[in-house]
Amino acid sequence: MADPKVVIEFVDVYKIYQVGDSEVRALDGVSFQVRQGEFASIVGPSGSGKSTTMQIMGCLDLATYGTYYLDGKPVSNYGEDELADIRNRKIGFVFQNFNLIGKMTLEENVELPLIYAGVGREERAPRVRQALERVDLWGRHQHTPLEVSGGQQQRCAIARALVTEPELILGDEPTGNLDSHTSAEILALFAELNREGKTIVLITHDDHIAAQTHRRIRIMDGKVAADEELDADRHPEPSTRHPELDSGAHPEKIAGGARNDEGAKLRKSGKAVA
Amino acid sequence: MFLQSLKMAWKAILSNKLRSLLTMLGIIIGVVALVVLVSLVSSATSSVQNDINSIGRDMMSVNIESTDASTALDSSDLDQIAALDGVGAVAPVKNVSGSAKEGTESYNVSAVGTTNAYFGIEGYGLAHGRYLLKADQDNNSYVVVLSNNAAAAIYGRTDVVGETFVFDETHYTVVGVLAAQDTTGAMSSMYTVYIPYSIAERVSNASSSSGSGFGGSASSSSSSASGITSFYVSAASSDQIDVAKSSLDAWLLNHFGSSEDYYISDSSAIADTMASVTNTFALLLGGIAAISLLVGGIGIMNIMLVSVTERTREIGIRKAIGARRRSILLQFLIEALVVCLIGCAIGLVLSGLIIIVVDLVSGSLTYGLSLPVMLIAVLFSLVIGIIFGVYPARKAARLEPIEALRYE
Numbered sequence A: 001m002a003d004p005k006v007v008i009e010f011v012d013v014y015k016i017y018q019v020g021d022s023e024v025r026a027l028d029g030v031s032f033q034v035r036q037g038e039f040a041s042i043v044g045p046s047g048s049g050k051s052t053t054m055q056i057m058g059c060l061d062l063a064t065y066g067t068y069y070l071d072g073k074p075v076s077n078y079g080e081d082e083l084a085d086i087r088n089r090k091i092g093f094v095f096q097n098f099n100l101i102g103k104m105t106l107e108e109n110v111e112l113p114l115i116y117a118g119v120g121r122e123e124r125a126p127r128v129r130q131a132l133e134r135v136d137l138w139g140r141h142q143h144t145p146l147e148v149s150g151g152q153q154q155r156c157a158i159a160r161a162l163v164t165e166p167e168l169i170l171g172d173e174p175t176g177n178l179d180s181h182t183s184a185e186i187l188a189l190f191a192e193l194n195r196e197g198k199t200i201v202l203i204t205h206d207d208h209i210a211a212q213t214h215r216r217i218r219i220m221d222g223k224v225a226a227d228e229e230l231d232a233d234r235h236p237e238p239s240t241r242h243p244e245l246d247s248g249a250h251p252e253k254i255a256g257g258a259r260n261d262e263g264a265k266l267r268k269s270g271k272a273v274a
Numbered sequence B: 001m002f003l004q005s006l007k008m009a010w011k012a013i014l015s016n017k018l019r020s021l022l023t024m025l026g027i028i029i030g031v032v033a034l035v036v037l038v039s040l041v042s043s044a045t046s047s048v049q050n051d052i053n054s055i056g057r058d059m060m061s062v063n064i065e066s067t068d069a070s071t072a073l074d075s076s077d078l079d080q081i082a083a084l085d086g087v088g089a090v091a092p093v094k095n096v097s098g099s100a101k102e103g104t105e106s107y108n109v110s111a112v113g114t115t116n117a118y119f120g121i122e123g124y125g126l127a128h129g130r131y132l133l134k135a136d137q138d139n140n141s142y143v144v145v146l147s148n149n150a151a152a153a154i155y156g157r158t159d160v161v162g163e164t165f166v167f168d169e170t171h172y173t174v175v176g177v178l179a180a181q182d183t184t185g186a187m188s189s190m191y192t193v194y195i196p197y198s199i200a201e202r203v204s205n206a207s208s209s210s211g212s213g214f215g216g217s218a219s220s221s222s223s224s225a226s227g228i229t230s231f232y233v234s235a236a237s238s239d240q241i242d243v244a245k246s247s248l249d250a251w252l253l254n255h256f257g258s259s260e261d262y263y264i265s266d267s268s269a270i271a272d273t274m275a276s277v278t279n280t281f282a283l284l285l286g287g288i289a290a291i292s293l294l295v296g297g298i299g300i301m302n303i304m305l306v307s308v309t310e311r312t313r314e315i316g317i318r319k320a321i322g323a324r325r326r327s328i329l330l331q332f333l334i335e336a337l338v339v340c341l342i343g344c345a346i347g348l349v350l351s352g353l354i355i356i357v358v359d360l361v362s363g364s365l366t367y368g369l370s371l372p373v374m375l376i377a378v379l380f381s382l383v384i385g386i387i388f389g390v391y392p393a394r395k396a397a398r399l400e401p402i403e404a405l406r407y408e
């Protein structure tokens, strides 16, 4: 049996930020591959370059040096509009802070990618409904993001990522602002999507979550420190026992900051754009 | 895509009504200024034009500039002119001003020396008595026809036929009073009376020092020279005015040998001058209004820039989920345009209301909205929306998605 095709390939990717006179090497020669249908997690300490990797993967940003091959084609060859179309159709991006548009209802938020994809109105409505039903939010679709919980906002964001039926779903700490119970729910949703054939890459701080994915890429100081295959046959089972619960965090609270590592202070609390 | 952008723009405007309204205010004021001012001016112009046309479309006045006695015109020349193609009637005119006495009061009076034809040319009606007749001219009779307001002012009544009229110490007999005129005489503080041309000539020769140049520069400079220096000509009918003018011009040119020696003015020339004055006026006011529209446009740009900054994250999100630059550009451009056009619409409605109020208050003139100006206002608003919307929209469209998403 031939291996599934490589969807994502980083070859010696550098991302260097110029801050005043000094430069920050956010990525310092990163190389790895993700194959179709994989469920991978990226872990690493705060400031190690996880988000930077994810942004390049999601075509939100470009590498300073090195090549990112998406479906075998170097992304640096694409123009602005082509990159926009890739973000629209090929990739679904889920953010830690949800990034829903606060003035719009959940339904309109989910509809937006379809509008940019040029899908007609008659076709949009059923697809939006289907995506919202998928994340169990149909019924709240007329609410604005500010009127629903963090978990619901994140499920809406996932529906938005799904609605154009992309092959690839990227999540930058999608459970970072959620309590453990809600995190488990969201993780289960990702696992289910993966079983349906979607390629999924998640960033997480939570080893427990990383352990439920099939592959764990560890990044340290802008380099890949470890890349380990986890038990691929293992089904991710939502666990009720999380470190957070033990350390006395409020499981019902939706805000982030349940963990006390140094990354917590860098993360924005989840909120939609007003 | 366009329809979607329109919807988004509409939503953005509704989501911040007060600010949208304040933004529109500049455009609203600009449009109201433009439409109301220009409409008022052009309505006034056309009503003045109508007045001019109704006074005498078929009338010309001729002034003789030549002082050469050998070419001086006499009444037989006027008879020749009266027989020209297209010409209806001809009346010589000599203006003499002086004072009239009645009891102890004295009044400034302008006496027009002329003949019977004059009343026909001017279209004056009679209230009492009769016009000047040829016999008055031939007999050098000291008779006078009073304008209605002169009679009313001097005698306190208008049925004064047979009364004695004392003008510059000379006694005249009143033979007629004209019907009331609504415009004539209102421009001058003098009262107008009409005496036989021959008498006016005599009066002006006798007292050349007190002769006033009421009828133009020619009459005073040639007061010593005999001959007719000013006369009115009417066309046989109103569609003959051009024929009459050209035959008159040909006759005068032939008589004097130079077009410098006479000057023909007709009511259409007056109307043209009037029109060019009011057009300049309209242009000036329109320009001022256009500047206020421009200022409104700058206000829109200002708010759009604020709006782009405020919505940086939203723009980042839109880009992250696949909006192309063009979509973002269109969204913000359309927003600016919609603000402009709504402002313009409100401005037009307000202008209409203001015009209605002005009509009610003024009563006399009827003003209307000028359609071309309304179109110009709409066009101008569109252009301003585009000019001042493009920069903020481009700024929005060019945001890098990741920078925009990071923006707090």
Ligand SMILES: Nc1ncnc2c1ncn2[C@@H]1O[C@H](COP(=O)(O)OP(=O)(O)OP(=O)(O)O)[C@@H](O)[C@H]1O
Pocket (backbone or CB within 6 Å): A017, A018, A019, A024, A025, A026, A044, A045, A046, A047, A048, A049, A050, A051, A052, A053, A263, A266
């Ligand atoms: N726009 C930027 N300008 C300058 N430096 C940046 C910029 N973005 C990221 N960096 C730096 O790049 C490095 C990697 O950042 P990145 O956001 O990828 O870390 P991360 O692994 O996602 O951390 P965390 O777990 O806290 O989210 C950090 O040192 C960060 O300070």
Ligand SMILES: [Mg+2]
Pocket (backbone or CB within 6 Å): A050, A051, A052
């Ligand atoms: Mg990060």
